[in-house]
Amino acid sequence: MLNVKNVNLGKVRSSIRELFEYGKKRKAEIGEENVYDFSLGNPSVPAPPEVKSALEEIIANTDPVALHGYTSAQGDFSVRKAIADYINSRFSTTLSADCLYMTCGAAASLTITLNAILNVGEEVVVLAPFFPEYRVFVENAGGKLVVAECLKDTFRIDFKQIERALSPKTKAVIINSPNNPSGVVYGEEEIERLAKMLEKYSSEHGTEIYIISDEPYRELVFDKSIKVPYIMNYYKRSIVCYSYSKSLSLPGERIGYIAVNNSMGEWEEVYAGICGAGRALGYVCAPNLFQRLVAKVYDKTSDIDVYKSNRDILMSALEEYGYSVVRPDGAFYMFVKALEEDAVRFAERAKRYELLLVAGDDFGASGYVRISYCVSPEMIRRSLPAFKSLAESYK
Amino acid sequence: MLNVKNVNLGKVRSSIRELFEYGKKRKAEIGEENVYDFSLGNPSVPAPPEVKSALEEIIANTDPVALHGYTSAQGDFSVRKAIADYINSRFSTTLSADCLYMTCGAAASLTITLNAILNVGEEVVVLAPFFPEYRVFVENAGGKLVVAECLKDTFRIDFKQIERALSPKTKAVIINSPNNPSGVVYGEEEIERLAKMLEKYSSEHGTEIYIISDEPYRELVFDKSIKVPYIMNYYKRSIVCYSYSKSLSLPGERIGYIAVNNSMGEWEEVYAGICGAGRALGYVCAPNLFQRLVAKVYDKTSDIDVYKSNRDILMSALEEYGYSVVRPDGAFYMFVKALEEDAVRFAERAKRYELLLVAGDDFGASGYVRISYCVSPEMIRRSLPAFKSLAESYK
Numbered sequence: 001m002l003n004v005k006n007v008n009l010g011k012v013r014s015s016i017r018e019l020f021e022y023g024k025k026r027k028a029e030i031g032e033e034n035v036y037d038f039s040l041g042n043p044s045v046p047a048p049p050e051v052k053s054a055l056e057e058i059i060a061n062t063d064p065v066a067l068h069g070y071t072s073a074q075g076d077f078s079v080r081k082a083i084a085d086y087i088n089s090r091f092s093t094t095l096s097a098d099c100l101y102m103t104c105g106a107a108a109s110l111t112i113t114l115n116a117i118l119n120v121g122e123e124v125v126v127l128a129p130f131f132p133e134y135r136v137f138v139e140n141a142g143g144k145l146v147v148a149e150c151l152k153d154t155f156r157i158d159f160k161q162i163e164r165a166l167s168p169k170t171k172a173v174i175i176n177s178p179n180n181p182s183g184v185v186y187g188e189e190e191i192e193r194l195a196k197m198l199e200k201y202s203s204e205h206g207t208e209i210y211i212i213s214d215e216p217y218r219e220l221v222f223d224k225s226i227k228v229p230y231i232m233n234y235y236k237r238s239i240v241c242y243s244y245s246k247s248l249s250l251p252g253e254r255i256g257y258i259a260v261n262n263s264m265g266e267w268e269e270v271y272a273g274i275c276g277a278g279r280a281l282g283y284v285c286a287p288n289l290f291q292r293l294v295a296k297v298y299d300k301t302s303d304i305d306v307y308k309s310n311r312d313i314l315m316s317a318l319e320e321y322g323y324s325v326v327r328p329d330g331a332f333y334m335f336v337k338a339l340e341e342d343a344v345r346f347a348e349r350a351k352r353y354e355l356l357l358v359a360g361d362d363f364g365a366s367g368y369v370r371i372s373y374c375v376s377p378e379m380i381r382r383s384l385p386a387f388k389s390l391a392e393s394y395k
Numbered sequence: 396m397l398n399v400k401n402v403n404l405g406k407v408r409s410s411i412r413e414l415f416e417y418g419k420k421r422k423a424e425i426g427e428e429n430v431y432d433f434s435l436g437n438p439s440v441p442a443p444p445e446v447k448s449a450l451e452e453i454i455a456n457t458d459p460v461a462l463h464g465y466t467s468a469q470g471d472f473s474v475r476k477a478i479a480d481y482i483n484s485r486f487s488t489t490l491s492a493d494c495l496y497m498t499c500g501a502a503a504s505l506t507i508t509l510n511a512i513l514n515v516g517e518e519v520v521v522l523a524p525f526f527p528e529y530r531v532f533v534e535n536a537g538g539k540l541v542v543a544e545c546l547k548d549t550f551r552i553d554f555k556q557i558e559r560a561l562s563p564k565t566k567a568v569i570i571n572s573p574n575n576p577s578g579v580v581y582g583e584e585e586i587e588r589l590a591k592m593l594e595k596y597s598s599e600h601g602t603e604i605y606i607i608s609d610e611p612y613r614e615l616v617f618d619k620s621i622k623v624p625y626i627m628n629y630y631k632r633s634i635v636c637y638s639y640s641k642s643l644s645l646p647g648e649r650i651g652y653i654a655v656n657n658s659m660g661e662w663e664e665v666y667a668g669i670c671g672a673g674r675a676l677g678y679v680c681a682p683n684l685f686q687r688l689v690a691k692v693y694d695k696t697s698d699i700d701v702y703k704s705n706r707d708i709l710m711s712a713l714e715e716y717g718y719s720v721v722r723p724d725g726a727f728y729m730f731v732k733a734l735e736e737d738a739v740r741f742a743e744r745a746k747r748y749e750l751l752l753v754a755g756d757d758f759g760a761s762g763y764v765r766i767s768y769c770v771s772p773e774m775i776r777r778s779l780p781a782f783k784s785l786a787e788s789y790k
Contacts, residue, residue: 001603002512002661002668009671010511017468046459055454064441068645073412104499104649104678111677116405117397133674140675208396250463252683254499266397273397276404279528280535282506283499287682288647 014132015362016040019347023356030354036383037356038371041180041332043249045302045374051248054296058289067292071285074275075102075257079295083257086298091230099262101274102286104254106216106243107133111281113212113239113258114141114172116273122171127157128364129335131180131214143171147364155182155326155335155365157190159197166201172210173198177228178217181363181370182335183311183328185221188229195235202237210270211238216256217331219247219301222308226329236264244294246332249302255290307332310373310380317384321391332374335360339394343367349393353386409527410757411435414742418751425749431778432751433766436575436727438644440697440769446643449691453684462687466680469670470497470652474690478652481693486625494657496669497681499649501611501638502528506676508607508634508653509536509567511668517566522552523759524730526575526609538566542759550577550721550730550760552585554592561596567605568593572623573612576758576765577730578706578723580616583624590630605665606633611651612726614642614696617703621724631659639689641727644697650685702727705768705775712779716786727769730755734789738762744788748781 013021016039023037058067074080080097087095103109114124120142126134128149138145148165151158162173173194177186186194195211202209213231221228231238243256260271285291311328318325324337336357338346343359347369350357360368373380408416411434418432453462469475475492482490498504509519515537521529523544533540543560546553557568570589572581581589590606597604608626616623626633638651655666680686706723713720719732731752733741738754742764745752755763768775 001514002664003510003514003672006511006671006675007664007668009674010667010669011671040465042465044460047463051463052454052459056451059447059450059454064447065439065644067647068442068446069647070435070437071647104682107677107679109677111675115398116401119396119398136675137677249460252462252464252466252680254679254682269397269402272405273402274405276401276406277398279404280401280506280531281676282502282504282532284502284649285647287499287649287685289684290682 009136016132016358019356019358026354033382035354035356036379036386038373038375039356039358041246041372041374042251043246043302043374044376045249045306047249048297048300048302050297050300051250051293054293055289058292062292068288071288071291073278073285075100075286076288076291079291082295083298087259091233093230093232095259095262098271099260099267101258101271101278102291103256103258103278104283104286105245105251105256106214106241107137108254108283109241109243109256109258110134110212110214111137111141112274112277112283113241114138114143115277115281116270117210118143118171121169123167123169125162125165125170125173126364127175129155129179129181129360129368130174130364131176132362134174146170149364153324153326155179155184157186157194159193162194162197168205168207170207170209172212174212174214175231176214178220178328178330180217180331181333181358181360182326183331183333184326185226185228185329188227191229191231191234198235208237211235213238213240215240216243216246218242220304220307220332221330222304222311223329228330232261232263236261239270247301248294248297250290253287253290255286255294306377307374310375310377313377313380314371314373318387321388323387323391332372334371334373335365335368336371338367338369339391341367343369350390353390355383355386355390404531411527411753414751414753421749428777430749430751431774431781433768433770434751434753436641436767436769437646438641438697438769439771440644440701442644443692443695443697445692445695446645446688449688450684453687457687463683466497466683466686468673468680470495470681471683471686474686477690478693482654486628488625488627490654490657493666494655494662496653496666496673497686498651498653498673499678499681500640500646500651501609501636502532503649503678504636504638504651504653505529505607505609506532506536507669507672507678508636509533509538510672510676511665512605513538513566516564518562518564520557520560520565520568521759522570524550524574524576524755524763525569525759526571527757529569541565544759548719548721550574550579552581552589554588557589557592563600563602565602565604567607569607569609570626571609573615573723573725575612575726576728576753576755577721578726578728579721580621580623580724583622586624586626586629593630603632606630608633608635610635611638611641613637615699615702615727616725617699617706618724623725627656627658631656634665642696643689643692645685648682648685650681650689701772702769705770705772708772708775709766709768713782716783718782718786727767729766729768730760730763731766733762733764734786736762738764745785748785750778750781750785
């Protein structure tokens with residue numbers, strides 16, 4: 001008998017991956033241009049040009065033994081220092097290099113953090129809709145996922161639901177803003193209220209609750225007036241899981257970091273737990289070349305305007321056709337109300353129009369579908385008649 | 396309360412890393428050239444020139460969205476196909492691309508494989524001396540490490556010890572040849588006998604036992620007459636955990652693979668378990684750029700002659716000074732008998748002569764020290780008087 005849980009995880013792909021594979025097959029059948037694939041969050045905008053020139057420069061001018069050698073497990077010191085300084089200058093924090101731990105991307109940041117803090121049976125609260133792999137990561141670390149639904153129709157934080165979700169076993173709350181799949185950005189007031197609620201609850205119950213902020217979409221915000229509050233400024237027991245996958249369009253290279261808030265008394269213990277968990281999970285160090293790369297381009301982003309323009313085209317068309325859309329302020333996802341109660345059936349029907357939309361059920365929000373609009377503007381324009389016909393089919 | 400096990404793993408560095416950190420401090424105090432650091436297995440020979448030219452070519456000529464995008468979780472199909480074909484041509488196997496799973500290096504290969512096959516409480520037999528992180532990886536996957544000691548003085552397989560270590564709970568045996576830390580290469584006869592023993596035991600007890608072959612040092616063999624048997628040719632339930640870290644001098648870039656033997660009936664189940672475990676541990680895919688790289692240079696190696704010449708200089712000098720050395724046929728480690736019973740005390744005394752040697756105790760073999768001779772030939776020559784003085788201090 002193999003490990004049944006992992007065999008099943010390997011056999012049953014996530015619904016997103018499943019749809020993506022269907023799309024590949026369908027494209028082979030009827031031509032790439034005739035399938036409107038909104039399934040995956042794979043950036044369509046190339047990495048900024050500075051990425052290529054920095055990679056070329058590093059490879060040309062670095063001694064290969066140093067360039068490709070092990071870094072320390074937590075990451076190269078000068079890389080961590082550069083990123084810590086940048087965070088401090090942006091968010092008025094006082095992080096040292098020793099608060100940072102370089103990782104192989106956001107998923108690694110999350111699994112390492114969860115394994116550092118969780119004991120068997122402890123609970124992690126997630127706000128629905130949420131990235132479905134959170135469940136896999138939490139359960140693999142021995143924890144139990146507890147879902148707190150967001151407010152209907154707006155997908156902002158529902159504090160009654162958070163209150164209901166908390167228990168003496170709550171060890172962490174994961175927040176993800178800009179949100180996958182809704183595109184919602186939590187405002188300062190919401191974050192402050194969440195922080196106060198958790199402080200009150202944990203002091204009343206003599207427990208420790210960490211906020212894990214999963215931030216692959218931090219830089220993908222479409223309006224300068226919209227601020228994404230930095231969790232460390234509001235809550236001491238906070239850990240930021242960052243990734244360069246989306247901001248630099250490097251999802252396949254696996255580079256990101258964990259930042260531990262040094263305002264909490266036990267931050268060095270938390271950091272030690274992260275080092276230990278990284279070791280136990282087999283993460284020896286984050287890729288050296290890409291550590292060096294991000295130290296040079298951490299303040300660059302891909303051309304986000306493409307995503308913003310995609311959002312605008314798609315939103316105004318969908319609303320015109322009669323869809324209800326939650327307005328996304330960031331990321332590159334849009335959450336749209338299904339035109340029948342069962343979003344899975346709705347997504348199946350959309351396939352008849354060659355529209356690949358992910359049902360919201362796995363995200364903990366039934367009745368909605370997710371559109372990943374990190375695609376070419378041409379595909380968006382070509383897809384509009386299909387969205388129109390789909391809506392008309394319900395009239 | 397954080398996860399105490401992981402906090403402790405993060406605080407208590409491996410004895411190898413501990414010594415390496417001591418070495419860094421000592422070098423700052425008395426000058427790099429005066430410390431003879433044999434602690435780490437960090438290749439001293441640069442990557443072969445083809446690595447640099449291939450990286451440059453890939454970066455110059457690949458569309459950045461494809462180059463840096465996600466690959467499928469198991470790795471890019473054409474990369475897996477190229478490697479499977481290469482393995483087949485070398486070892487007369489019949490692997491398809493779907494037997495291969497690309498990983499972030501050997502540690503990831505091992506943790507993913509162990510999480511795929513182990514259930515809580517099942518046992519994994521390792522042959523001492525063994526790489527100490529095996530214990531961390533096995534225990535994190537819920538398993539129990541069982542040590543079978545090798546034969547004294549030769550460090551070849553002791554079949555009596557294997558027999559003693561087997562139990563109805565045995566799920567896997569890890570072999571590592573060329574071996575870290577002894578440099579020993581297991582011959583065909585040993586591998587055949589091991590395979591037969593495990594087949595007999597598992598058929599008698601109605602159990603399944605996998606051989607996990609950890610092969611970061613496969614290409615590092617100093618004599619063409621010495622063959623490293625390919626486990627799939629001898630044992631059906633076998634899984635190869637490979638890494639390019641040492642063969643291509645790329646340890647910091649984290650690239651390797653798992654190959655599942657398709658001769659066993661349940662190989663697709665095992666592969667599914669590997670996909671699931673990779674997902675649960677947070678390994679989204681191996682770095683895209685380095686997947687593409689190894690598809691171009693999988694048959695190249697760094698200049699291994701340097702390691703061979705290091706071995707020869709060191710071995711003849713040490714034997715002349717009166718040390719007992721286990722002759723290494725591969726890897727870049729040498730296992731030397733301590734000149735007093737307690738190897739930890741011996742390694743401490745060696746520090747007085749600025750020699751940094753790792754005591755064998757953590758490798759499951761007391762009374763020996765490990766010398767990592769992946770260092771410059773100049774350092775080896777400079778270190779010889781220190782080895783001589785150390786030996787004389789015991790006379």
